[in-house]
Amino acid sequence: xxxxxxxxxxxxxxxNSTEWVHTYRDLYQQEKKRFSDFVESLLIEFQKINPDxxxxxxxxxxxxxxxxxxxxxxxxxxxxxxxxxxxxxxxxAWAPCFYFHLQPWDKSxxxxxxxxxxxxxxxxxxxxxxxxxxxxxxxLNDKKINKYYKLDEADHQYKTTVRLKAxxxxxxxxxxxxxxxxxxxxxxxxxxxxxxxxxxxKIESILNQLAYYKDWTFTHHFTDEELKSPKLYDEILNAYKxxxxxxxxxxxxYAGPEYIGYVRHK
Numbered sequence: 001x002x003x004x005x006x007x008x009x010x011x012x013x014x015x016n017s018t019e020w021v022h023t024y025r026d027l028y029q030q031e032k033k034r035f036s037d038f039v040e041s042l043l044i045e046f047q048k049i050n051p052d053x054x055x056x057x058x059x060x061x062x063x064x065x066x067x068x069x070x071x072x073x074x075x076x077x078x079x080x081x082x083x084x085x086x087x088x089x090x091x092x093a094w095a096p097c098f099y100f101h102l103q104p105w106d107k108s109x110x111x112x113x114x115x116x117x118x119x120x121x122x123x124x125x126x127x128x129x130x131x132x133x134x135x136x137x138x139x140l141n142d143k144k145i146n147k148y149y150k151l152d153e154a155d156h157q158y159k160t161t162v163r164l165k166a167x168x169x170x171x172x173x174x175x176x177x178x179x180x181x182x183x184x185x186x187x188x189x190x191x192x193x194x195x196x197x198x199x200x201x202k203i204e205s206i207l208n209q210l211a212y213y214k215d216w217t218f219t220h221h222f223t224d225e226e227l228k229s230p231k232l233y234d235e236i237l238n239a240y241k242x243x244x245x246x247x248x249x250x251x252x253x254y255a256g257p258e259y260i261g262y263v264r265h266k
Contacts, residue, residue, distance in 0.1 A: 001038075002102060003228045005031045009080055010104040016076040028065075035082045035102065036062060038233070042100075043086065045237050050244060052088035052251075061091055081107070086240070088251065094118075096250035098240050106223045110236060112149070112243040113217035114250050116156055121254055122214060123261040126167055128253030129210055133179035137206075139246050148242060149218040156214035163262045164211040170260035182206070216250070218243060 008031045012021070021028055040058045047053045061084040069075050080103065087097035099111050114125055129136060139145055168175050182203070209216070220239060226232060 001228055001230055001232045002034070005034055005082070005102065006104040006224055006227060009082070009102070012078055013080045013104070016078055016080065018077050021078060032065065032082075035084075039084045039100070041233065042236060042240075046086055046098075046240055049241060050088075053086060056090070058084075061085055061087075063091065095121075095254055096247050098243065098247060100236060102227065104224060106221070108222040108224070108227050109219050110222075110239050111152075111217050111219040112247050113215065113219075114253075115215045115217060117215065119261060120258055123167060123259040124256045125216070125250060125253045126164065126210060127171065127174050127259045128250075128256055130168070130174050130182065131177045131179060132249075133206065134181050136246075136249060137181060139249070145218075145242055145246070148239065149220050152217040152219050154209075154213040154215050154217070157212045158214065159212075161211045166262040167259060170263075174259070182210075218246060 008024075008027055011024075036058045039061055043053065043056060043058060043061060047056070063079070063083050063085070065079055065082070066077060067074075067079055069077060082102040084100050085091040085097050086099070087093055087095050089095040091097075094115065094117065096114050097112070099113060101110070102108050114121075117125065140151070222232075226235075
């Protein structure tokens with residue numbers, strides 16, 4: 001499927017310069033089209049099962065190959081991967097989405113994520129998780145999802161529970177409508193004074209995610225051999241179908257009301 005594409009991207013890693021890419025511009029255009037055609041085929045099928053994607057074209061999903069190096073310490077002019085974002089609000093929205101990343105040396109993956117949201121959207125997600133965690137928990141207990149996807153350690157995390165505490169204290173409706181799975185653990189002040197420690201490792205893990213995570217990502221990695229397989233298209237299509245309820249869950253969180261979060265005192 002992507003054997004030549006992987007070789008091209010590996011060559012870019014070794015020769016990341018404007019001169020080299022211009023010399024092999026025909027090869028670049030060929031592999032760019034191969035990736036675009038693949039994304040278009042996926043998008044057609046995705047739109048059949050998710051009407052919110054209707055009207056989008058490959059250009060609405062695929063990121064540019066050349067980099068903006070004006071404010072970057074890394075002055076290499078090109079990315080060393082191809083990537084596409086399937087999001088109801090478009091690729092630039094940084095909203096819940098399904099993301100396909102193609103990169104050689106076994107660094108390819110698909111992920112469903114809420115990645116580094118704005119503070120208000122982070123509040124929305126955290127509040128929604130607090131009040132609907134039973135529903136979210138059912139995703140993680142789904143054997144198929146759990147087997148295929150891994151919940152990643154968040155790239156961005158807080159060091160204290162202060163924002164979680166502020167969100168609950170400033171929005172009484174959250175505590176009033178707290179998920180039954182979590183409710184009993186908010187009685188003790190030990191959570192705020194001694195950190196998150198419970199008798200249940202599962203609940204402890206849940207509370208740590210709610211308190212410290214700034215982003216939530218569910219990822220499946222591919223080897224280069226899997227990227228070369230003609231079965232790749234069907235696998236990614238099935239991966240999207242599998243994780244779509246999770247994406248919808250986080251989209252519902254984004255569509256929720258605003259919440260008062262942590263207010264820095266001067």
